[in-house]
Amino acid sequence: MPGTRDVVNELIGKDSVVIFSKTHCPYCKMAKKVFESLKKPYTAIELDNREDGQDIQDVLNEITGARTVPRVFLNRKCLGGGTDVKKLYDSGKLANLF
Template sequence: MGSSTSNLATSSSPNAMSSKISQLVDSTIDENFVTVFSKSWCPYCRRAKNLLNSLELPEGKNIQVLELDLRDDGSQIQSYLARKTGQTTVPNIFINREHIGGSDDLVDLHKSGKLVKLLNQ
């Protein structure tokens, strides 16, 4: 009987939650050309989203934004992203599955002309 209780506890353990979070994050990055992990109130996030939205993406390529402050699992997503990328802040941006960094990194890519090239891959 004790092992049955242990199995129930294991299914709702932090490891099970962590696995769901990693699957969510990784599949979102894999399934979208541009993924932005953001917070709705963040001025740096707003700047990055505005820049991305001002550029024309090739047909069939999309931008997916996850507003972490509007999700119940937002803090777990941000923790997972910190482990995955080493970046603890938002926005946390991926283009074509590649971690770009944050808002300043995105702006620097744009100023150098490399952002348009990345978006047209």
């Protein structure tokens, strides 16, 4: 799947915060809310609105070790999922990563 991997790498590099998400996912909403609270813009890639959503999740699994959403990237580094981001936010550590 070199094509999909290239797409994922390009998407991750597009913005300092990139959230691979699904529109109906409560954990995705939680992750987005964290960045809204910090007033940090993010790019959300809604996988359930994309033809290649499943392929992207497969590549995310290869890159991050999990295919669950959200997969949150900050400066090309995966922070994990919704609860991981919320923990970083609650501890005050997330703001220091910018």
